[in-house]
Amino acid sequence: RLFLGAMSLQEIRTVLNFKTVSSAEAAIRRALAVNRKGKDRDTERSAELERIDALYRAAYPQAIKGDLKAIDSCNTLSER
Known part of the structure; x- marks a missing residue:
């Protein structure tokens, strides 16, 4: 939701306590993939x-x- 709300990766990393921006980005990619399942x-x-x-x-x-x-x-x- 933070990503879709246009929050920067750096801000997301800070808010959600990820160690790196890369780990925050990977989590976003996983969440987006899960949310796309079953959707056309x-x-x-x-x-x-x-x-x-x-x-x-x-x-x-x-x-x-x-x-x-x-x-x-x-x-x-x-x-x-």
Whole structure:
């Protein structure tokens, strides 16, 4: 989750107490492989659409109020 949240490998190493960045990276690769088991492209696409929809729903209330950054975020998410 930390990796998917765009945390750096160095930060992940520190937070999860790995000895090296390489060991943190290896653990991430193992976790991603486990999470991919049994998933096909359609399942992955559906999960990604759910993530994008959740982000859109979070930005939309501010966009409606005229927040230009939120409007830009909604436009970008719609394009995805």
